[in-house]
Amino acid sequence: MKLGIMVNEGPYTHQASDSAYHFTKAALAKGHEIYRVFFYHDGVQNGTDFTTPPQDDRNVVKRWSELAGEHGLDLVLCVAAAQRRGLVDEDEQKRHGKTGHNVAPGFRISGLGQLIEAGIQADRLVVFGD
Protein backbone atom coordinates (compact mmCIF):
# COMPACT_ATOMS: atom_id res chain seq x y z
CA MET A 1 0.00 0.00 0.00
CA LYS A 2 1.10 3.56 -0.69
CA LEU A 3 0.93 5.63 2.52
CA GLY A 4 1.09 9.33 3.27
CA ILE A 5 2.07 10.35 6.80
CA MET A 6 1.21 13.63 8.52
CA VAL A 7 2.87 14.70 11.80
CA ASN A 8 1.17 17.55 13.64
CA GLU A 9 3.03 17.84 16.94
CA GLY A 10 6.59 18.69 17.90
CA PRO A 11 9.05 16.19 19.39
CA TYR A 12 9.30 15.23 23.08
CA THR A 13 6.30 17.22 24.39
CA HIS A 14 4.01 14.89 22.49
CA GLN A 15 4.35 11.27 21.41
CA ALA A 16 2.92 11.88 17.92
CA SER A 17 6.31 12.03 16.20
CA ASP A 18 7.52 8.86 17.98
CA SER A 19 4.35 7.02 16.95
CA ALA A 20 4.63 8.27 13.37
CA TYR A 21 8.27 7.16 13.26
CA HIS A 22 7.51 3.67 14.56
CA PHE A 23 4.52 3.35 12.23
CA THR A 24 6.57 4.47 9.22
CA LYS A 25 9.42 2.09 10.07
CA ALA A 26 7.01 -0.82 10.55
CA ALA A 27 5.17 -0.03 7.31
CA LEU A 28 8.47 0.01 5.38
CA ALA A 29 9.49 -3.29 7.00
CA LYS A 30 6.21 -4.81 5.77
CA GLY A 31 7.00 -3.68 2.23
CA HIS A 32 4.64 -0.70 2.04
CA GLU A 33 5.61 2.45 0.18
CA ILE A 34 5.79 5.78 2.03
CA TYR A 35 4.82 8.45 -0.48
CA ARG A 36 5.73 11.34 1.80
CA VAL A 37 5.94 12.41 5.45
CA PHE A 38 4.50 15.90 5.90
CA PHE A 39 5.18 17.93 9.06
CA TYR A 40 2.65 20.60 10.02
CA HIS A 41 1.82 22.84 13.01
CA ASP A 42 4.51 22.32 15.72
CA GLY A 43 5.39 19.14 13.83
CA VAL A 44 7.92 21.20 11.86
CA GLN A 45 10.11 21.20 14.99
CA ASN A 46 10.87 17.57 14.18
CA GLY A 47 13.11 18.91 11.44
CA THR A 48 15.49 21.20 13.34
CA ASP A 49 19.11 20.13 13.25
CA PHE A 50 19.76 22.14 16.42
CA THR A 51 18.05 19.49 18.55
CA THR A 52 20.45 18.16 21.19
CA PRO A 53 18.66 15.82 23.60
CA PRO A 54 20.53 14.14 26.48
CA GLN A 55 22.72 11.25 25.32
CA ASP A 56 20.64 8.59 27.09
CA ASP A 57 17.44 9.67 25.29
CA ARG A 58 16.33 9.02 21.72
CA ASN A 59 17.17 11.69 19.15
CA VAL A 60 13.83 12.16 17.40
CA VAL A 61 15.20 14.40 14.65
CA LYS A 62 18.27 12.31 13.88
CA ARG A 63 16.12 9.19 13.81
CA TRP A 64 13.93 10.67 11.05
CA SER A 65 17.03 11.79 9.11
CA GLU A 66 18.53 8.30 9.31
CA LEU A 67 15.29 6.64 8.21
CA ALA A 68 15.11 9.05 5.28
CA GLY A 69 18.71 8.20 4.34
CA GLU A 70 18.04 4.47 4.46
CA HIS A 71 14.77 4.49 2.52
CA GLY A 72 14.88 7.68 0.47
CA LEU A 73 11.91 9.13 2.36
CA ASP A 74 10.52 12.50 1.33
CA LEU A 75 10.34 14.48 4.61
CA VAL A 76 8.57 17.80 4.03
CA LEU A 77 8.26 20.71 6.45
CA CYS A 78 5.38 23.11 5.69
CA VAL A 79 6.97 26.43 4.74
CA ALA A 80 4.35 28.66 6.40
CA ALA A 81 4.40 26.64 9.62
CA ALA A 82 8.22 26.49 9.51
CA GLN A 83 8.68 30.24 9.05
CA ARG A 84 6.47 30.97 12.05
CA ARG A 85 8.46 28.59 14.19
CA GLY A 86 12.05 29.38 13.24
CA LEU A 87 12.82 26.55 10.83
CA VAL A 88 15.12 27.98 8.15
CA ASP A 89 16.96 26.34 5.25
CA GLU A 90 19.90 27.90 3.36
CA ASP A 91 17.68 29.64 0.79
CA GLU A 92 15.39 31.05 3.47
CA GLN A 93 18.41 32.16 5.50
CA LYS A 94 19.64 34.26 2.57
CA ARG A 95 16.19 35.58 1.71
CA HIS A 96 15.40 36.70 5.24
CA GLY A 97 18.94 37.57 6.34
CA LYS A 98 19.03 35.13 9.23
CA THR A 99 22.18 34.16 11.16
CA GLY A 100 21.95 30.46 10.41
CA HIS A 101 19.97 27.59 8.98
CA ASN A 102 18.73 24.55 10.81
CA VAL A 103 16.90 22.10 8.55
CA ALA A 104 18.17 18.62 9.37
CA PRO A 105 19.49 16.22 6.68
CA GLY A 106 16.75 14.46 4.75
CA PHE A 107 14.16 17.19 5.38
CA ARG A 108 13.08 19.85 2.90
CA ILE A 109 10.82 22.88 3.16
CA SER A 110 7.87 23.13 0.78
CA GLY A 111 4.25 24.22 0.55
CA LEU A 112 0.93 22.83 1.74
CA GLY A 113 0.23 21.62 -1.79
CA GLN A 114 2.59 18.77 -0.94
CA LEU A 115 0.19 17.66 1.79
CA ILE A 116 -2.86 17.77 -0.47
CA GLU A 117 -0.91 15.90 -3.14
CA ALA A 118 -0.04 13.20 -0.58
CA GLY A 119 -3.75 12.91 0.25
CA ILE A 120 -4.56 12.48 -3.44
CA GLN A 121 -1.73 10.15 -4.42
CA ALA A 122 -1.51 7.87 -1.36
CA ASP A 123 -3.97 5.04 -0.73
CA ARG A 124 -4.20 6.18 2.90
CA LEU A 125 -3.17 9.36 4.68
CA VAL A 126 -2.31 8.55 8.28
CA VAL A 127 -2.32 11.50 10.69
CA PHE A 128 -0.41 11.69 13.99
CA GLY A 129 -1.19 14.33 16.60
CA ASP A 130 -4.27 15.68 18.37
Place this chain on the structure above:
Amino acid sequence: MSEAGATKKFLYINRKAPYGTIYAWESLEVVLIGAAFEQDVSLLFMDDGVYQLVKEMQTKGIGMKNFTATYAALGDYEVNKIYIDKDALTERGLTLDDLQHLVWEDENEDWAEKDSIHLVGRDEIADLLDEQDVIFNF
Protein backbone atom coordinates in the same frame (compact mmCIF):
# COMPACT_ATOMS: atom_id res chain seq x y z
CA MET B 1 -7.69 3.60 -3.97
CA SER B 2 -8.20 6.18 -6.64
CA GLU B 3 -6.55 6.39 -10.02
CA ALA B 4 -4.22 9.26 -10.82
CA GLY B 5 -6.22 12.39 -11.49
CA ALA B 6 -9.41 11.04 -9.92
CA THR B 7 -11.27 13.25 -7.48
CA LYS B 8 -11.17 12.30 -3.83
CA LYS B 9 -13.46 13.29 -1.00
CA PHE B 10 -11.58 15.49 1.49
CA LEU B 11 -13.08 16.37 4.87
CA TYR B 12 -11.57 19.00 7.15
CA ILE B 13 -12.79 18.66 10.73
CA ASN B 14 -12.44 21.76 12.91
CA ARG B 15 -12.78 21.04 16.61
CA LYS B 16 -11.03 23.86 18.45
CA ALA B 17 -11.89 27.47 19.31
CA PRO B 18 -10.57 30.03 16.78
CA TYR B 19 -8.03 31.56 19.14
CA GLY B 20 -6.10 30.01 22.03
CA THR B 21 -4.35 27.63 19.65
CA ILE B 22 -3.27 28.02 16.03
CA TYR B 23 -5.12 24.95 14.75
CA ALA B 24 -8.16 26.80 13.37
CA TRP B 25 -6.04 29.25 11.39
CA GLU B 26 -3.61 26.64 10.09
CA SER B 27 -6.57 24.44 9.15
CA LEU B 28 -8.02 27.26 7.06
CA GLU B 29 -4.64 27.68 5.34
CA VAL B 30 -4.77 24.03 4.25
CA VAL B 31 -8.35 24.44 3.01
CA LEU B 32 -7.43 27.50 0.92
CA ILE B 33 -4.36 25.86 -0.64
CA GLY B 34 -6.24 22.60 -1.10
CA ALA B 35 -9.04 24.34 -3.00
CA ALA B 36 -6.68 24.73 -5.98
CA PHE B 37 -6.53 20.93 -6.36
CA GLU B 38 -10.22 20.64 -7.35
CA GLN B 39 -11.12 17.83 -5.00
CA ASP B 40 -14.53 17.15 -3.44
CA VAL B 41 -14.13 19.21 -0.26
CA SER B 42 -16.29 19.37 2.86
CA LEU B 43 -15.74 21.14 6.18
CA LEU B 44 -17.16 19.97 9.49
CA PHE B 45 -17.27 22.15 12.59
CA MET B 46 -17.83 20.33 15.87
CA ASP B 47 -16.94 20.61 19.57
CA ASP B 48 -15.46 24.10 20.28
CA GLY B 49 -14.81 24.37 16.53
CA VAL B 50 -18.30 25.83 16.14
CA TYR B 51 -16.95 29.04 17.74
CA GLN B 52 -14.79 29.57 14.64
CA LEU B 53 -17.84 30.69 12.66
CA VAL B 54 -19.27 33.11 15.24
CA LYS B 55 -19.88 36.42 13.47
CA GLU B 56 -18.49 39.86 14.24
CA MET B 57 -15.51 38.68 16.21
CA GLN B 58 -13.14 41.31 17.60
CA THR B 59 -9.52 40.32 18.16
CA LYS B 60 -7.89 43.67 18.82
CA GLY B 61 -7.88 43.05 22.56
CA ILE B 62 -5.74 39.93 22.23
CA GLY B 63 -3.41 41.46 19.64
CA MET B 64 -4.05 38.84 16.99
CA LYS B 65 -5.07 39.08 13.36
CA ASN B 66 -8.76 38.37 12.87
CA PHE B 67 -8.70 35.62 10.26
CA THR B 68 -12.31 34.51 10.61
CA ALA B 69 -13.58 36.93 7.93
CA THR B 70 -11.81 34.62 5.48
CA TYR B 71 -14.52 31.98 5.97
CA ALA B 72 -16.86 34.23 3.96
CA ALA B 73 -14.56 33.78 0.93
CA LEU B 74 -14.79 29.97 0.96
CA GLY B 75 -17.73 30.04 -1.47
CA ASP B 76 -15.49 31.77 -4.04
CA TYR B 77 -13.04 28.88 -3.67
CA GLU B 78 -15.88 26.45 -4.41
CA VAL B 79 -15.76 25.21 -0.85
CA ASN B 80 -19.50 25.15 -0.24
CA LYS B 81 -20.28 22.07 1.83
CA ILE B 82 -19.94 23.28 5.39
CA TYR B 83 -21.42 21.03 8.04
CA ILE B 84 -22.02 22.02 11.63
CA ASP B 85 -22.74 19.66 14.50
CA LYS B 86 -26.05 21.13 15.64
CA ASP B 87 -25.77 19.57 19.10
CA ALA B 88 -22.37 21.22 19.58
CA LEU B 89 -24.01 24.57 18.81
CA THR B 90 -26.87 23.96 21.24
CA GLU B 91 -24.54 22.78 24.00
CA ARG B 92 -22.73 26.12 23.77
CA GLY B 93 -25.90 28.22 23.78
CA LEU B 94 -25.45 29.18 20.13
CA THR B 95 -27.87 29.19 17.21
CA LEU B 96 -27.38 29.58 13.47
CA ASP B 97 -28.09 33.32 13.89
CA ASP B 98 -24.89 33.71 15.92
CA LEU B 99 -22.80 32.47 13.00
CA GLN B 100 -21.59 34.07 9.80
CA HIS B 101 -23.96 33.61 6.88
CA LEU B 102 -21.82 31.66 4.41
CA VAL B 103 -23.04 31.39 0.84
CA TRP B 104 -21.90 30.30 -2.61
CA GLU B 105 -23.12 31.02 -6.12
CA ASP B 106 -24.37 28.09 -8.19
CA GLU B 107 -23.22 28.55 -11.78
CA ASN B 108 -25.64 25.84 -12.91
CA GLU B 109 -28.58 27.89 -11.68
CA ASP B 110 -27.70 31.33 -13.05
CA TRP B 111 -25.38 32.07 -10.12
CA ALA B 112 -28.17 31.71 -7.58
CA GLU B 113 -26.91 32.37 -4.06
CA LYS B 114 -27.17 29.31 -1.85
CA ASP B 115 -26.41 28.57 1.78
CA SER B 116 -23.13 26.74 2.36
CA ILE B 117 -23.93 25.79 5.96
CA HIS B 118 -25.81 22.62 6.78
CA LEU B 119 -26.72 21.71 10.35
CA VAL B 120 -26.26 18.00 10.93
CA GLY B 121 -26.95 15.54 13.73
CA ARG B 122 -24.34 13.17 15.11
CA ASP B 123 -25.76 10.18 13.23
CA GLU B 124 -25.35 12.14 9.99
CA ILE B 125 -21.77 13.03 10.99
CA ALA B 126 -20.98 9.32 11.27
CA ASP B 127 -22.24 8.83 7.69
CA LEU B 128 -20.29 11.90 6.53
CA LEU B 129 -17.05 10.51 7.98
CA ASP B 130 -17.75 7.12 6.49
CA GLU B 131 -17.87 8.37 2.91
CA GLN B 132 -14.55 10.29 2.95
CA ASP B 133 -11.24 9.33 1.35
CA VAL B 134 -9.07 11.78 3.30
CA ILE B 135 -9.84 13.29 6.70
CA PHE B 136 -7.92 16.12 8.36
CA ASN B 137 -8.71 16.70 12.01
CA PHE B 138 -7.72 20.10 13.36
